[in-house]
Every structure is written in structure tokens, then in C-alpha cells.
Amino acid sequence: MGSNRFAKIPYRIYTMALAVACLIGVLLFGLGLSYYWKEKHVAVDETVRDLNHASDLAGVESYLVLHHAAKLYETNSEQPTALLSAPYRERALQYNLQLLDDFETGVDEREREALLRFSEELEDTLNEDGSSRFQAVPFDVIESINRRWLYQGLERTAQENTAYELTDAIMRMQMAFVEGVTNLLAETPDQDQLEFEVSTIANEARLIEDIVATDPSLGTKSVEDLIESALALGRVTAANSTLEARYVNGTSFYEDSHAALQAVRSAADDTLMTERDRYGTLAIALLFITLLLSGALLFALCSTRKMYAHDLSHLKARALAIDPSTEPVEDSFPPSHDFRGIEDELREIAASVHSTVHTLETKSNDLLRYHERWSSLFSETGLAIALIDDTYNFIERNDVFRQFFGERNLYEINQLFTDTGRRLLREALAGVTENGTNAQFILHLKGEHVRFLNVKIIPLKRGETLTYYLILEDETERVERERKVDRLVRFDLATELYNEYGFLRAWEKQDIDGTFLLIKLNDFHHLVDWYDPTYADLLMTEFARHVEDRLEKYAHHLFGRYRDDTLMLYVKGLRNVDETELLELFPTELLINQKRQTVHLQIGATHTTPNFNDCLFEATKALQHAKETRTPFVWYDSSILAQLQWAALIEQALPEAIEQGHITVAYQPQVELKTGRVVGAEALARWQHPDIGNVPPNEFIRIAERSDQILWLSHSILDLVVDQLVAWRDTPFADISLSYNLSAHSVDPSIVTKLRDLIATYPWLPDRLKIELTESADIMSHTNELERLEDISDLGYCLSIDDFGTGYASFEAIWHLPIQEVKIDRMYVSGKAKDSTSFLRAVSRFASEQKLTSLAEGIETKQDLERIIAEGVELGQGYYYAPALDATAFEAWVNDKRGPLA
Numbered sequence: 001m002g003s004n005r006f007a008k009i010p011y012r013i014y015t016m017a018l019a020v021a022c023l024i025g026v027l028l029f030g031l032g033l034s035y036y037w038k039e040k041h042v043a044v045d046e047t048v049r050d051l052n053h054a055s056d057l058a059g060v061e062s063y064l065v066l067h068h069a070a071k072l073y074e075t076n077s078e079q080p081t082a083l084l085s086a087p088y089r090e091r092a093l094q095y096n097l098q099l100l101d102d103f104e105t106g107v108d109e110r111e112r113e114a115l116l117r118f119s120e121e122l123e124d125t126l127n128e129d130g131s132s133r134f135q136a137v138p139f140d141v142i143e144s145i146n147r148r149w150l151y152q153g154l155e156r157t158a159q160e161n162t163a164y165e166l167t168d169a170i171m172r173m174q175m176a177f178v179e180g181v182t183n184l185l186a187e188t189p190d191q192d193q194l195e196f197e198v199s200t201i202a203n204e205a206r207l208i209e210d211i212v213a214t215d216p217s218l219g220t221k222s223v224e225d226l227i228e229s230a231l232a233l234g235r236v237t238a239a240n241s242t243l244e245a246r247y248v249n250g251t252s253f254y255e256d257s258h259a260a261l262q263a264v265r266s267a268a269d270d271t272l273m274t275e276r277d278r279y280g281t282l283a284i285a286l287l288f289i290t291l292l293l294s295g296a297l298l299f300a301l302c303s304t305r306k307m308y309a310h311d312l313s314h315l316k317a318r319a320l321a322i323d324p325s326t327e328p329v330e331d332s333f334p335p336s337h338d339f340r341g342i343e344d345e346l347r348e349i350a351a352s353v354h355s356t357v358h359t360l361e362t363k364s365n366d367l368l369r370y371h372e373r374w375s376s377l378f379s380e381t382g383l384a385i386a387l388i389d390d391t392y393n394f395i396e397r398n399d400v401f402r403q404f405f406g407e408r409n410l411y412e413i414n415q416l417f418t419d420t421g422r423r424l425l426r427e428a429l430a431g432v433t434e435n436g437t438n439a440q441f442i443l444h445l446k447g448e449h450v451r452f453l454n455v456k457i458i459p460l461k462r463g464e465t466l467t468y469y470l471i472l473e474d475e476t477e478r479v480e481r482e483r484k485v486d487r488l489v490r491f492d493l494a495t496e497l498y499n500e501y502g503f504l505r506a507w508e509k510q511d512i513d514g515t516f517l518l519i520k521l522n523d524f525h526h527l528v529d530w531y532d533p534t535y536a537d538l539l540m541t542e543f544a545r546h547v548e549d550r551l552e553k554y555a556h557h558l559f560g561r562y563r564d565d566t567l568m569l570y571v572k573g574l575r576n577v578d579e580t581e582l583l584e585l586f587p588t589e590l591l592i593n594q595k596r597q598t599v600h601l602q603i604g605a606t607h608t609t610p611n612f613n614d615c616l617f618e619a620t621k622a623l624q625h626a627k628e629t630r631t632p633f634v635w636y637d638s639s640i641l642a643q644l645q646w647a648a649l650i651e652q653a654l655p656e657a658i659e660q661g662h663i664t665v666a667y668q669p670q671v672e673l674k675t676g677r678v679v680g681a682e683a684l685a686r687w688q689h690p691d692i693g694n695v696p697p698n699e700f701i702r703i704a705e706r707s708d709q710i711l712w713l714s715h716s717i718l719d720l721v722v723d724q725l726v727a728w729r730d731t732p733f734a735d736i737s738l739s740y741n742l743s744a745h746s747v748d749p750s751i752v753t754k755l756r757d758l759i760a761t762y763p764w765l766p767d768r769l770k771i772e773l774t775e776s777a778d779i780m781s782h783t784n785e786l787e788r789l790e791d792i793s794d795l796g797y798c799l800s801i802d803d804f805g806t807g808y809a810s811f812e813a814i815w816h817l818p819i820q821e822v823k824i825d826r827m828y829v830s831g832k833a834k835d836s837t838s839f840l841r842a843v844s845r846f847a848s849e850q851k852l853t854s855l856a857e858g859i860e861t862k863q864d865l866e867r868i869i870a871e872g873v874e875l876g877q878g879y880y881y882a883p884a885l886d887a888t889a890f891e892a893w894v895n896d897k898r899g900p901l902a
Contacts, residue, residue, distance in 0.1 A: 054149035059095035153268035162215035202234035498560030524565035666884035766796035793818035826858025844872035
């Protein structure tokens with residue numbers, strides 16, 4: 001090796017560049033930090049200067065105000081000399097001389113002009129006998145500048161918000177004193193104005209007390225003196241207070257406020273001076289440390305450069321003795337140096353040349369070991385592996401392959417597969433032979449136990465001969481597991497029907513043309529509440545089984561479970577003319593656990609389109625319409641959409657109607673049947689929309705319940721009913737009670753709270769307001785609602801159950817609800833069951849025994865009235881007497897009908 005190879009090494013260039021960069025970085029960082037602390041020192045100096053300016057400006061302002069107060073006192077008390085005002089005058093002029101030097105910094109041009117004019121006119125203001133020049137002093141500008149300078153000091157010293165609030169409160173007190181000093185020291189002050197001005201100062205003093213209580217560190221002696229003097233000033237507002245007392249307390253308060261602000265400035269100034277000294281010390285210390293580090297880096301750089309030159313000379317000599325066959329003379333060279341890595345790398349390069357032959361020898365050994373490992377894999381793996389020649393004869397097969405197929409040839413093995421499997425194997429072998437690429441597929445193996453095999457064919461070329469590796473893996477468990485997962489994904493576990501996802505996937509494979517239905521079992525949730533979910537699912541399963549049996553005559557149909565209580569059905573070829581045929585698919589009675597169970601259905605149907613979501617939307621709307629109209633079977637058409645749009649319009653307009661009072665109340669009279677005396681009325685909601693016209697109450701109340709606006713509506717109606725009772729309180733209608741309808745959706749804690757609060761205002765209200773419960777079945781199924789009804793009953797309100805005798809509003813409800821009145825449904829009065837007098841008689845007798853009031857609604861004719869009276873019913877209402885009337889018409893009707901009406 002020649003010496004030129006090591007003549008220049010880039011390492012030294014990199015080392016020098018890095019050292020210089022570090023030196024520059026240290027200098028820049030140190031000088032930057034030093035400059036930063038110097039700038040903070042300058043900023044503190046500026047803040048201290050502004051605080052001094054603020055002190056001078058506050059001094060001029062304070063002594064000017066005190067001088068003016070003294071002049072007023074001397075004038076109004078007819079003092080012969082200016083003994084009181086003269087010292088204040090001198091102090092104001094003294095502060096003014098200092099203030100003239102402060103105008104060059106800390107203020108803008110407008111403020112500077114105002115302060116210069118104020119300073120130049122100060123002596124004239126002090127010499128004036130009147131108050132005109134004093135009133136022209138720009139106290140607002142002075143206060144603004146003073147506050148800004150003082151806030152800068154507080155911000156620089158990182159004071160809490162309470163310090164700012166204290167400063168603001170003191171300045172507001174001073175301004176209140178300045179604005180009211182003339183009236184305060186008048187010989188005969190305006191008493192109302194004086195009380196207002198002094199109360200303002202006293203309120204600010206109490207605010208300062210709260211601030212000090214929040215932050216005790218602000219409770220200095222000057223602040224405590226200020227609070228005491230301000231409260232003392234508040235006690236001199238009596239009409240007989242003397243001028244001297246007002247003067248002494250006023251000047252004492254103002255001097256204390258000046259001292260308190262001065263204490264705040266002094267505290268900030270002391271803190272700033274301490275910070276300024278610390279910042280100066282930090283700047284000097286950082287500059288010294290920077291210079292010291294720079295010197296140390298320069299020294300280290302020179303030492304490193306010298307060591308580098310020494311090590312480089314040794315490396316040049318050592319490179320000549322790098323031959324691994326010779327031993328280096330260790331005594332001639334140091335054991336460690338900067339180029340030891342380069343030396344070792346050169347030694348490794350030389351050694352690698354000697355190992356090349358050995359590496360080539362080991363390659364052949366590696367090939368032998370690889371062949372041995374492959375043979376072991378073929379015999380010991382858990383896969384079934386066979387080697388096949390180009391004529392499809394077996395060359396070799398492992399033990400696992402023999403466990404699957406024994407010693408069968410490929411033709412015999414092929415017969416064990418299904419027709420599809422044989423086709424896949426044939427096409428795979430042809431493709432591998434033609435393209436020379438791997439093939440992989442799943443085969444279904446017939447036999448006593450069904451198996452699924454993952455088959456992989458790998459071509460292997462040996463010279464001119466093409467062979468194949470046939471590798472098989474048993475995938476039966478995985479396939480069965482995937483089938484179970486697929487069933488869980490696509491089927492309902494309880495009924496084994498399609499779920500919504502599975503129904504959609506099956507729908508996509510059908511040629512859709514027929515009818516799509518949603519079938520809701522209305523009793524499902526009641527059965528869950530009464531029995532348990534298992535019983536309800538058993539009903540759903542048994543119902544689905546009967547429907548599936550009746551669907552066998554239809555070649556193409558889909559049946560699934562949409563929700564817990566809703567099924568979905570598609571039948572190809574049926575139309576709306578086949579409604580009877582469709583209804584015959586669904587049983588109306590089932591035998592569940594040896595018990596006959598009636599099934600109540602509601603169905604929404606639509607003609608199908610290929611889009612499942614469109615069909616689902618239309619069937620859902622049809623089912624919704626069926627539930628709202630209590631119709632068992634509804635076909636979707638444009639009229640339903642129009643009704644839904646109408647409902648949406650009502651739902652949108654309802655909040656505004658409630659808010660603007662468009663919902664009114666009409667009153668249908670309730671009469672004592674035997675005497676004809678009017679004892680009350682039922683309050684019924686009415687809505688006359690300005691654009692739509694009259695909106696039937698059953699529609700907007702139903703929409704309010706569906707859109708969660710029923711509670712708001714109930715509150716509004718309750719307010720109207722109570723207002724009407726209050727309006728009738730001192731009139732001939734004071735003995736009439738009103739029935740207020742309360743549905744299960746409105747038995748809310750807020751209603752109970754309102755009824756309780758109303759008693760505090762109107763103690764007589766429970767005797768005149770009846771709570772009429774609707775949808776009692778829904779109330780009975782919820783414990784919380786029952787407890788709230790108990791609370792209402794405990795308040796003294798009369799509870800009445802509406803529609804008695806229909807649905808679940810029956811004798812069972814009376815045992816569960818705190819009822820005082822039963823209201824017999826119109827069906828037994830003038831409806832289709834009016835001839836069933838036994839029910840009327842039973843209700844009347846039961847009400848009498850239980851000491852309940854019975855009321856019949858829907859009395860339409862004289863015959864209805866006579867039949868009701870004969871059965872012992874006490875009260876009644878209906879069109880025989882009067883329809884629902886507004887308040888004015890109701891009052892006129894009552895006035896006309898006072899006395900027997902029978």
C-alpha cells in the first residue's frame with residue numbers, strides 16, 4: 001500500500017466543521033439569552049417609569065380634588081382664610097412640576113395634548129373661586145391613563161385578577177366622589193342625590209371587603225382604612241348631618257383611596273425593582289458563561305487537532321503491517337487511537353480474502369442439508385403430500401396422504417369428489433401444465449363424513465421432466481365454523497328466520513315482482529312485561545312456523561324477522577286484490593304452553609320494486625299509518641304519503657302554535673243528572689291554524705305524543721285551565737270544577753311539581769281541578785308513573801279515569817290507580833254497546849260501594865239520559881246538553897241553564 005491513500009482524510013474536515021458549528025452555536029445561544037434578559041431588564045425599567053408617571057398623575061388629581069373640596073368647605077362654611085386648601089394647592093403644584101417631565105412617553109398624542117392643557121391650566125383651576133374650571137378637568141382621560149399605567153405594573157408582576165378588581169373598585173369610588181363632591185359639600189345638599197352618591201361608594205367598599213376576603217394578601221392597612229372611611233362616609237347621609245362632618249369624612253375617604261392606590265403602586269414598584277436587578281444579574285452571568293464556554297471549546301478544538309495529527313501518522317505506518325500473516329509490533333503503536341475503526345476494517349477486508357475458498361466449500365454442504373430438510377418436511381408434516389409425474393401417476397406419497405386415500409391411483413381418488421370437484425381438479429391440472437403456475441381450490445370429499453379439502457398443485461421441473469406436488473389440507477372444521485358464523489350473521493336465532501341482513505342478501509338474488517309486507521305483533525311487548533322475553537319469543541316462533549306452513553303453496557317467497565316484534569314477508573305474484581289471501585296466511589290464535597293466545601296484528605304492505613330500501617320505506621310508512629289509525633291492514637299509496645306530509649306539517653307548526661297561544665281550550669259542561677245542576681266541565685284542546693284552518697285535536701295530540709311535544713302541550717293546557725279557574729274565582733262560576741286530561745306520556749315530575757307549586761299560590765285549586773287520566777294501561781305498566789299519580793292524589797287533587805270499560809281502562813285500573821271518579825266510555829252510553837245496561841248497572845253499583853263518582857260521557861238523546869239515570873249514574877256530559885264551548889259561550893250557556901235541565 002502507498003502512503004498517498006492516507007494523505008487526506010475527510011474526517012478532519014468534518015471534525016473542524018462540527019467544532020466551529022458548536023462554537024458558533026454556543027456564542028449565539030449565550031448572547032441571545034443575555035440579550036433576552038437585557039430586554040426584560042429594559043421592559044421592567046419602562047414599567048417602573050410608567051408607575052412613577054402614574055404616581056405623579058394620581059398626586060396631581062388627588063390634591064386637585066382635595067383642594068376643590070377644601071375650597072367648597074371654606075366658601076360654604078364662610079371660613080375667613082384659606083388655611084385648609086393652601087397645603088393641598090402646594091402639593092398639587094409640586095406634583096404638577098414632576099408631571100410635566102412625564103408627557104414624552106407612555107401616552108398617545110390626544111392624551112398628551114389633554115394632559116398638557118390640564119397641567120398648564122392647573123394653577124388657574126386652583127385659583128378659581130367657582131367650579132366651572134374644575135368641572136372641565138378631563139378626569140376620564142386622567143383615570144384612563146392612570147389605570148393603563150397601573151395595569152401594566154400589575155401585569156408585569158403577574159398579579160391575580162383580584163388585584164385588578166381592587167384597583168378598579170378604588171378608581172370607581174374616586175370617580176363617584178369627584179362627581180358628587182359639589183353636592184356633598186353644599187350648604188344644603190340634594191338629599192336623594194347625596195344618598196345615591198354615598199351609597200355607590202359604600203357598595204364599592206363592600207365589594208372591596210369581598211375581594212379582600214377572597215384574597216387576604218390584599219388586606220393591607222391602607223385598604224382596611226379605605227373600607228372604614230368609605231363606610232363612615234356612608235353614615236353621614238342623614239338630613240341633619242353637618243357640613244363639617246361631611247367634609248371631614250369626605251376628605252378622609254379620598255385621602256385613604258389615594259393612599260390605597262399608592263400602596264398598590266408601591267408594591268408593584270418594589271416587585272419590579274427586584275425583578276430588574278435579577279434580570280441584570282442573569283444577563284451579565286450568561287455573558288460571562290458564554291465567553292467561558294467559548295474559550296473552553298477553542299481549547300478543546302486545538303487539543304483535538306493535535307491528537308488527530310498524531311494518530312494519523314501512526315495509521316500511515318500501521319497500514320504497511322496489515323498483512324494478517326504477520327503480527328504487528330504493538331510496542332511501536334498506541335493500543336487506542338482515533339483511526340482504530342479504519343484499521344480494523346482494513347484488517348477485516350484482508351481476512352475475508354482468505355475465507356473465500358472456505359465459503360464456497362460450505363455452499364455445497366448447505367445444498368445437501370437443504371435436501372435433507374425437504375425430505376424431512378415431506379415425511380413429518382401434517383399435510384397430505386404426493387409427488388405426481390406428467391402422466392398423473394404417483395411417484396411418492398407421505399403417510400398423511402395414505403391416511404386419506406390409501407393406495408388409490410389418481411383416477412380412483414377423483415371418483416371420491418363431487419362432479420364440481422372433479423371438474424375443478426381437471427381444470428387445475430390443465431392450467432398448471434399449460435402456464436407453469438400454482439393452483440389452489442377447495443374440494444368437497446364425499447363419504448360417511450363430509451370433508452372439505454384445500455388442494456394446492458405446485459409444478460416442479462426436473463430437467464425436461466415436469467412433475468407436480470399435490471398438497472392437501474383438511475379444512476372441514478374451518479368451513480363448518482364459517483358456516484355457523486354465516487348463519488349467525490344472516491338468521492334470527494329465536495325463530496331461525498332471515499334477519500334483516502340475510503333477507504336483503506336473499507332479496508338481491510330474487511327476481512322481485514310481488515308484495516312486500518311488515519307484520520307487527522302488537523302484544524309482543526306486553527307479553528315481555530307480563531311473562532318474560534322467552535314466552536314472547538315462543539309466541540313469535542310459533543307464529544312464524546304457522547305462517548311458513550301456509551307459505552308452502554307459494555314457490556317464491558322470503559320470510560324474515562325485521563325487529564323483535566315485527567316480521568317481514570315477500571310473496572311473488574300477489575297484488576292488492578289478493579288482500580284476503582294474504583290475511584289467511586296469518587293465524588289469529590295460537591296455542592302457547594297449553595294456553596290459547598290471541599294474536600293482534602297490524603300489517604303495512606306495498607307493491608315491490610327491485611330496490612329493497614324503497615319497499616321497506618313504503619311498508620314502514622304503511623305500518624305507521626296502520627298503527628296511528630288503528631287499522632289492521634294498510635296498503636301503501638300516495639294518500640298515505642300525503643297524510644304523512646300533513647302530519648309533518650302539523651308537527652312543524654305545533655311548537656309555534658304552543659308558543660304563540662294558538663292552542664286554546666273549549667269547555668264541555670258536566671251536569672248532575674238528577675238535578676240538572678252544572679257542576680263542572682271538561683277542558684278540551686282546540687287549534688285554529690291561520691293557514692290550515694281547524695286541526696282536529698285527536699290529530700295534533702297524537703302528533704305531539706309521537707314527536708315528544710306532548711309534555712310541553714300539557715303544560716300549556718294546564719296553564720290555560722288554571723288561568724280560567726282563577727278568572728272564575730270571584731264570579732258566579734266559582735263553584736264549577738274543570739277536568740284536565742293527562743295522558744301517560746305527560747305523567748312527568750315537572751307536572752307534579754307545577755301542581756304542587758300552584759297549591760302554594762291557590763290553596764283552593766285541588767277542590768276545583770280534576771285530573772282525568774287517559775291511556776291508563778300505559779300508566780299501569782310503569783311504576784314511576786304510578787308513584788307520581790300517588791303524589792298528585794296526596795296533594796288533594798281528584799283523579800278520574802277516562803274511557804272506562806274499553807281496552808285496559810277497566811276495573812283492574814281502579815285497584816292500581818288512586819281514582820276518585822270513573823268516566824264511562826260513550827260506547828256504553830250512545831254507542832254500539834248502549835243496550836248493555838248490565839255494565840252501566842255494575843259500574844254504578846261498584847262506584848257506589850267504593851265511594852267513587854260515576855260520570856257518563858256521550859249523552860246524545862233524551863233516551864240516553866233516562867237510561868243512564870235509571871242505572872244510577874250520577875254525572876254526565878254530551879251533545880244532549882252542549883258541545884265543547886269557548887269560555888264566553890260556556891258562561892252564557894251556564895247563565896241560561898241555571899236550574900234543572902232534565
